[in-house]
Amino acid sequence: MNNKPTIHDIAKALGVDSSTVSRALNDSPRVTKATKVRVLAMAAELGYQRNMLASNLRKNVTNTIGVIVPRISRHFFSSAIQGIEETAYLAGYNVIISQSLEQLERERKIVEGLVANRVDGLLISVSMETVDYRHLEVAKNNSIPLVFFDRHCGISGYSNVLIDDFKCGFDATEHLIFKGCKRIAHFSGSQELEIYKNRFNGYKAALAKHNILFKNEYVVNSRLMEQDGYLGMQNLLDNQQEIDGVFSANDVTAIGAMKCIKERQLKIPEDIAIVGFSNEPISQVIEPSLTTIDQSGSEIGKTATELLLEYISKKEIPVEGQTIILNSKLIERNSSKK
The missing domain is CATH 1.10.260.40 (lambda repressor-like DNA-binding domains)
Known part of the structure; x- marks a missing residue:
């Protein structure tokens, strides 16, 4: 009763x-x-x-934001979620967090589930498999605003909060060049994603600026897991690629490459200097400590949430999206201090 x-x-x-x-x-x-x-x-x-749920449903609002990230375990995404939750909480919103685990089908089901549960808005960093964006149309068709952060899609009508990945790729590569590296490998993610395409193009632009020949055999594309870095470096060294520098599109892959280099009795940075990306906490404590690009995850999450809340408050989906570019910085550590 x-x-x-x-x-x-x-x-x-x-x-x-x-x-x-x-x-x-x-x-x-x-x-x-x-x-x-x-x-x-x-x-x-x-x-x-x-009964706030019933009250909100009558008003056609739930005061809830859906967030989809590839992997919560990655420091960048956990940092971004911190910025998202803090900003949403101050505005009176709850947050539902899901991870795609880099799988398009899983991402599609999550989007459908969040829309079915009538979230007021969506924040998403797409999976590595996401090259077809039709599953995101369900949000727009239900008048739910969507903002991309970090990883975005090169399609019109959506807003993005990013860093300048081209510049970061350029700066990381040029840093290695300034340290005397001439044969620089690049560990990249899927070239279907704008984020990795831009970092790759920044890498190539730095080589071109300093009149260093680009070699396709120096580029290793993968899902950017630690094992990918190890196997990629192993393959480069086994094929007599005399590289003296590595720019990796994330830190965990750089760490995998470092393990392989050490096993080959090569020295870091004397023989091969390395720059990673994302400033994972472990990057400071490994030996040698890893030079990396800091992405300001919390600030990206905060800014993306503020933009989404602005759209929610206006009760409209913008016809033309906007892109906000936030600052990033290279943190020099021992892996590149020649």
Whole structure:
């Protein structure tokens, strides 16, 4: 038996209409301040609790944001989620966090589930398999705004919060060149994704600026796991590629490459200097410590959430998206200090 007090119990206790109680609880201007005080006091006395879910659904809002990331275990994404949650909380929103695990089909099902649960907006960093974006149209078709962060899609009509991946790729490669490296390998992710395509193009641009010949055999494409870095470096060394520098599109792959280099009795950075990307916490404590690009994950999450909340408050999906570029920086550590 359900003994939870209702607005009808409050109305009976005060001798007023239920509609008056409902308006008072919703802070309606049609109810006097004195009546609101009496209703709130009686509600507290009876232990009344509002059904916020039902109330929000009547208003066609849930005060909930859906967030989809490739892997929560990656420091960048956990940092971005921190920025998202803090910003959403201050605005009165809850956050539902899901991970695609770099799988398009999983990402598609998550998007459908979040839309079915009527989230007010979506923040997404797409998976490595996401080259077809039709599954994202379900959000737009249900008037749910969507903002990409970090990994984005090169399609019009959506907003993005990013860093300048081209510049970061250029800066990382040029840093190695300034350290005397001439034969620089690049560990990259899927070239179907704008983020890795831009880092790769930055790498090539730095080589061109300094009149260093680009060699396709120096480029290793993978899913950027630690094992990929190890096997990629193993393959380069086994094929007599006399590289003296590596720019990796993330830190974990760089760390895998470093393990292989050490096993071959080569020295870092004397024989091969290395620059990673994303400033994972482990990058500071491994030996040698890893030079890397800091992405400001928390700031990206905060900015993306602020932009999404702006769209939610306007109750409209922008016809033309906007792109916000945030600053990043190279952190020099021992892996490149020749």
